[in-house]
Each structure stands twice: as structure tokens, then as C-alpha cells.
Amino acid sequence: MFELLKYEVKNAIAFITLNRPEVYHALNPALIQEITKAVNIASDDTEVRVIVLTSEGEKAFCSGADLKEGLGNIKLPSESLRKNYNPMVLAMRNSPKPIIGGLNGIAAGAGCSLALACDILIASENAAMSEIFVSIGLIIDAGSSYFLPRIVGSQRAFELCSTGRRLSAQECLELGLVSKVVPANEFRATLALVAQQYAKAPTKAIGLIKKVLNQSSHSSLEQMLELEAVHQDEAAQSHDFVEGVTAFLQKRPANFQGK
Structure with a gap:
């Protein structure tokens, strides 16, 4: 059913795990469409009570858009945003199921937007976030302009977006971007525990x-x-x-x- 992510339902929890470790789980059109499909399947499944979105490994949650695959459309990114990214974000926000994001590593650019579209974020101490769009002369997209200022305020959002600086997991916690930071060796267990709590909730x-x-x-x-x-x-x-x-x-x- 899926080639670029893993999808598993266990004990009322749908686990969506990005699986492109060779490019730090960068988002290409195929992966974005698979994420959207997986979220919609989990949202419609009456046996699923919570969704967990994370990635394989410990280095990256999602490094953002796969520029190597997207260079041919770089002059018209709006086409990909409307066709791929926007439906993915809307599927997540319109899902009646809570979505727990597990930040196992860096979430950069559109990967940061993907994380912010989750309902709650649990981060490994090795995780980080960056609105890195400005480093290639682009504006924030995939929902960051909506989510970020609502979490950190407009002035801090401007600073983070206009510099693209990397935020450590601890700074993400202090700014309210993540709900919890845990040691790397406890990350998976903690993520599963939080998911289990939601799986037993109303x-x-x-x-x-x-x-x-x-x-x-x-x-x-x-x-x-x-x-x-x-x-x-x-x-x-x-x-x-x-x-x-x-x-x-x-x-x-x-x-x-x-x-």
C-alpha cells in the first residue's frame, strides 16, 4: 500500500512512520501523497483512536522539501503547494483523531511545517526545528505562517522565519513548540506511552x-x-x-x- 512510509495499526494506534532515511525523510510528491493517504485512512478507520506521525532513525524527522526532485518546478512552487502540501496539512487538521508528532531529529523547512500541523509534539533531546526557507530565498509555506505565530507570537515568529535559525529541543520546549522533551533512549517508549493514553481517551x-x-x-x-x-x-x-x-x-x- 505504501512505499515511502510504514503504516501500522496496533492497539487502536495508527503509526505513520516516514521511511526515506537516505535523504533524511525529505518530502517529494510521492511521500506527501502517501502521508495524506495514510492520515485519511486512519481518520476513517473506526478502530483507530489516535495517530502517531514520526520517522525512522534518530537523525531527522523531516528535512523539508526534496529539492533534488523539485528543481524542475522551482519557478512555480505554488503548483506543488496546492496539489500536494496543502491537502496534506488540511487532512491532518481536519482529522477527527488526535495526531501526535514524534520529533526524533531535525524538522526543517516544510518538515517543520509538517510537525506544527500535529496536535501535540513529543521530542527527543536530539531533535531540533528550523524554518530554514529563507536560506534559499523562499518564504515559509505548508502552514507555518498559520501555526507558528499562533504558538510563539508574531514578533518571535518573524525572527525565527527571517533568520531560519536552528532551535534546540530545549528551546522548542521553552517556546511552547513541543510539549515534552525526553532523553533519546526513552523517546520511542515515551511516544508510545502518550499514544496509549490517547487511545484510551474519549x-x-x-x-x-x-x-x-x-x-x-x-x-x-x-x-x-x-x-x-x-x-x-x-x-x-x-x-x-x-x-x-x-x-x-x-x-x-x-x-x-x-x-
Whole structure:
């Protein structure tokens, strides 16, 4: 089904693992389309309750666009953005499943954008991030202009994008770009543990939380209050709401089914 990534579903977790180590998992059109396909498959699979996006090895999460394959279209990058990158990012943000990004190494350029499109990021101490676009005379793309200033603020976003400087895992944590930094030898185990926690959570409610938060940055207070009301009704119809209330009243841990 896939040639440039590994896809596996285990214990309600869909693992999407980029697998182009020879080019540090650089993004070419084929890999981008496979990521989009894998995210859509996991999003539609009722057995999947959380998605993990990471890469093979320890050196790189994603080094960005594969310029060696893209030189022929370098004069019109908009064509590739609209055809490949934008659908990938939208698939991730529109997925009703939480997406955990596992930063095992450097995330640069479009690879940084790919990481920022995840819902939560867990980083190895060897990880790093860089909006390196400016080093080849390009602007940020693949969603970085949307995600980055919402996380770090407009002035810091400008500084990071206009210099392209490399951020260590610790600085990424301090800026709020990642949620946790762990020793390299604990990275895979920690990533799996966080995924397991989400796999046992009320999936319907988490999907609705993601949907509401996606709207919050460009909606008024009145619009958000109404959106909360609409989606709270939806959440209250779920099996997990009934189980959550019952478990609370019975003073026991809830056994959520993701329904």
C-alpha cells in the first residue's frame, strides 16, 4: 500500500512512520501523497483512536522539501503547494483523531511545517526545528505562517522565519513548540506511552475539542460560545459521556470506548 512510509495499526494506534532515511525523510510528491493517504485512512478507520506521525532513525524527522526532485518546478512552487502540501496539512487538521508528532531529529523547512500541523509534539533531546526557507530565498509555506505565530507570537515568529535559525529541543520546549522533551533512549517508549493514553481517551470529545480549537483563532467570542454549545450537544450524545459520568459517580476509572 505504501512505499515511502510504514503504516501500522496496533492497539487502536495508527503509526505513520516516514521511511526515506537516505535523504533524511525529505518530502517529494510521492511521500506527501502517501502521508495524506495514510492520515485519511486512519481518520476513517473506526478502530483507530489516535495517530502517531514520526520517522525512522534518530537523525531527522523531516528535512523539508526534496529539492533534488523539485528543481524542475522551482519557478512555480505554488503548483506543488496546492496539489500536494496543502491537502496534506488540511487532512491532518481536519482529522477527527488526535495526531501526535514524534520529533526524533531535525524538522526543517516544510518538515517543520509538517510537525506544527500535529496536535501535540513529543521530542527527543536530539531533535531540533528550523524554518530554514529563507536560506534559499523562499518564504515559509505548508502552514507555518498559520501555526507558528499562533504558538510563539508574531514578533518571535518573524525572527525565527527571517533568520531560519536552528532551535534546540530545549528551546522548542521553552517556546511552547513541543510539549515534552525526553532523553533519546526513552523517546520511542515515551511516544508510545502518550499514544496509549490517547487511545484510551474519549475519542469523540477529543475530536470535537480539536475542531473547536481550530476555529478559535479566527472567530469572535459570540461565535465560539455558539460553537461550544453545538458541539457540547454532540459530545453529550456519545457513549463515552454516559460512561464518564457513570464512572465519576461510581468513583472508578472510566472505560472509554471512543464512541
